[in-house]
Amino acid sequence: MARIFGIDLGTTNSLIALMHSGQPRVIPDIRTRNLLLPSVVAITPDGEVSVGDQAIAMEPHLKSAGNGDSANGSPAATESHGVVIRSVKRFMGLGGADLAEEDRRRYAFADFSGPVVRFKVGDKTFTPPQVSAEILKALKFRAEEALGNDEKVERVVVTVPAYFNDAQRQATKDAGKLAGLEVERLVNEPTAASLAYGLQKLTSGRVAVYDFGGGTFDVSVLSVKDGIFEVLSTNGDTHLGGDDIDLIIVNSILGELPEAMRGDRGVWNTVRLVAEDAKKLLSFQEGVVVEIELPGRVLKHEISRAQLEQFAAGLIDRTIECSRRALKDAKLTPGEIDAVVLVGGSTRMPLVRKRVQDLFGREPLCSLDPDHVVALGAAVQAGILMGTNDDMLLLDVVPLSLGIETVGGVVERLIFRNTTIPTSVTEMFTTAVDSQTHVDIHVVQGERELAADNRSLARFKLGPISPKPAGVPRIAVTFLIDANGILNVMAADEDTGRGHMVDVKPSYGLTDEEIERMLEEAIDHGEEDVERRLLITARNDAEQILAAINKQLGEYGRLVDDDERREILAVSAQVEEARAGTDRDRISQLVERLNELTTPFAERIMDESIKLALEKKSVGELT
């Protein structure tokens, strides 16, 4: 049977891992050795997709194709120029009406009313599960390439934020399906992290996992005993992450710009990237001066760590508040926690570490890289499902209560938050008027008293019911939340014992038919997709080497003679020409040839730099 792989489908980065000799390992890209795949997807106007570093490399091209125009102007002006989508995870499970103002400004969307958000690129639209599927396909491709033995990646465990609701989980499963993967299990990210640590040092006790990622915050409290990882409570915010800290920095920088520039999508993107870098640097140094290239000038802006901490304090407060609520739900005090685990890139911030340490009164664990630990845990869960880690078992909880709308729009809770899953509840329904043939049921998720204040999950019609006086029919409806945290509904007539058709219409997300259609389209393009990805890779390689040679000929031109230069330029021109075409093999061959041709040149540069370095050093020693 095919092996199961573990995938961390993150807001900022995604990873794929597997169990190897009893230990989880993240699989690197064989070319770059990178373990992280940036969760960035670029789509050109003609629908060509690239992912990760390749998508980031596309950004200037898409921009030069006219992405620098004002967002305040007509949105139609930007729609035909392709798009680079970051943090697509933030859009999973959202309906058009859920889009925040901030997001509406960042991307072009097809409509603001449907049950699924749709990104608009040219005359095509892409749903978040489709975009996420591209990231999953890239991970699948990466792993298959690295394994290199014709082993296919078909079965996976995918992690999701613990606080993801039903629609967000369903959207993640849909993404897997669209990528041609069998999602054997969704695992909550903090719980996955505890599994990764579980193999190492957490074998018993009470554990708090604080997971502050790029886009989401989760906290889970677990009890670990006899290999059973039992979640006691979870809390979080699916729209609170490092991205939000970046935004505050962005706004502070934009404040220094003339009014007219602030709405510019191109400027906005540049500032956002600079802000993210600055934030990362400030985890290691006290201050940083950022330089922002603007049309016509360079803006210098100084940010100190103290300033950043002031910006971020409010957001960190919210994470601490969530942590307190999780502890309260677990009926524990901070002092009763035996270990605290840090997960997610945002936990690199010194202030975050300090606040967590202050809350729990103990130093948090971070021996596993906070960017890798979730993927490692996903691989451990994959091992559990394959039966190789069968002394371990994960018992997670449902993050939000589930209920049905009753008279007057009031919610009757059927399953309370923090109930261990899988779990089920059976509720009796009957008719309100004589000869009623259907009963409408509205399922909601959330903690508020009124249905309208909670997240609508699904509506379904129970029936057909054979005509009887009001109140006579007895229909038992079972609401079952499976181990993925996803709701399943079954109904049976109490008198006849016959099962009822339940036609569940999810309030958000894609219908089965839509997924089928997308899949059919995708299968048609399956072969093409792989070929296209390889072509993009070859083109990027070509671009890289051309840029490098160009730069070196400028800097170290004196190290080549005229014949050599002429030859290098000739082959470069051939590479350039091939790059514009679609013959991948030809591009690769020419790149290879150029590589060989320039090797002696590269060696000379190396010698020269070493010499220079040594000279500098001796000068330094003299003074």
Add this chain to the structure above:
Amino acid sequence: MDGAKYMNCPSCARQLESAELACPHCGGPTGAELDCFAALGLAPALVIDGSALERSYHDLTRRMHPDRFVRRDPSIRDASLRATALLTRSYRTLREPVARGTYWLMRRGVKIEDNNRGVPVDLADLVFEVQDQLAELRGAERGSTAWCALADSTALRRHEVAAQEHAAAADLEANFRRWDANDGDPAALTEELKTVLARIAYLRTLGRDVDRELESVEAA
């Protein structure tokens, strides 16, 4: 929905003679609906050893969980899902004394009405005093000396409510022991159990009301 007696084991297809969580032949999940005690392999009794209960829950869940039946026949996976959901529900019910007592009554056909039956007589004084105090606190000007004093005495009241709840929990345990020892007329034990449960429910609601007020005090 589950005619357990007529069922065949979804894993080994052999006929099952009685409703059990795991098939006596192959050990696989049967998916049968069982009593909470039976699900966890316990004889029906009200006094329960918490750690033994947890061990049993862990042990059975480890064997029945859907993680163990990935890619098996849908009927087996369905049975595993049902068995695990049943184990979780049973564990949650039996672990907590109030839920356990309520379930015990339900099992004997006694329904507990919603606790709208009015304040238990001996709690009346406490309840009215606390409610008055909460009303006064809400009415007082935030941060004023009177408000601070009220907040302090409300916090003290909270301890009093907690102490009462603690005492009621002890009464509950005593009632449990008498049931298990067959010490008393079942009708009288049932009445007593109902009274203690109602009392605890009332004290908990009262405690929550006070907590909510104290939280807003802390926030201010």
